[in-house]
Amino acid sequence: xxxxxxxxxxxxxxxxxxxxxxxxxxxxxxxxxxxxxxxxxxxxxxxxxxxxxxxxxxxxxxxxxxxxxxxxxxxxxxxxxxxxxxxxxxxxxxxxxxxxxxxxxxxxxxxxxxxxxxxxxxxxxxxxxxxxxxxxxxxxxxxxxxxxxxxx
Numbered sequence: 025x026x027x028x029x030x031x032x033x034x035x036x037x038x039x040x041x042x043x044x045x046x047x048x049x050x051x052x053x054x055x056x057x058x059x060x061x062x063x064x065x066x067x068x069x070x071x072x073x074x075x076x077x078x079x080x081x082x083x084x085x086x087x088x089x090x091x092x093x094x095x096x097x098x099x100x101x102x103x104x105x106x107x108x109x110x111x112x113x114x115x116x117x118x119x120x121x122x123x124x125x126x127x128x129x130x131x132x133x134x135x136x137x138x139x140x141x142x143x144x145x146x147x148x149x150x151x152x153x154x155x156x157x158x159x160x161x162x163x164x165x166x167x168x169x170x171x172x173x174x175x176x
Contacts, residue, residue: 026095049088056077098169102118104116
């Protein structure tokens, strides 16, 4: 069971879930490709390729832990963010405390559909949600909840 599901309030419903973008695996995959190509050069490059492969595996494990440990959700009452597997950082902001949302996408983010969403809460708090896949969908889910009529 996910962190979000375990920490729902009574009668609270999850309306939208987001994950980290798979681009967190780009660097380890590029390193692994370079490590595989180095032995083709021959000589000392074989040892360098093996060393690079070890670094790639280390970065790959770190990327997997980051990917597997991240959860983002919009419920009918709040926005929830959780990062981390071994150590955890969680943020929960009630929807009535959200003042605005900022989506930041560079060129690569637009091409591969990832970006950062920052939620500005009352009192000027700015909470970033980094490298979210489909950040515009996440923003839309929050905005839909903010626009719904108040519950009685």
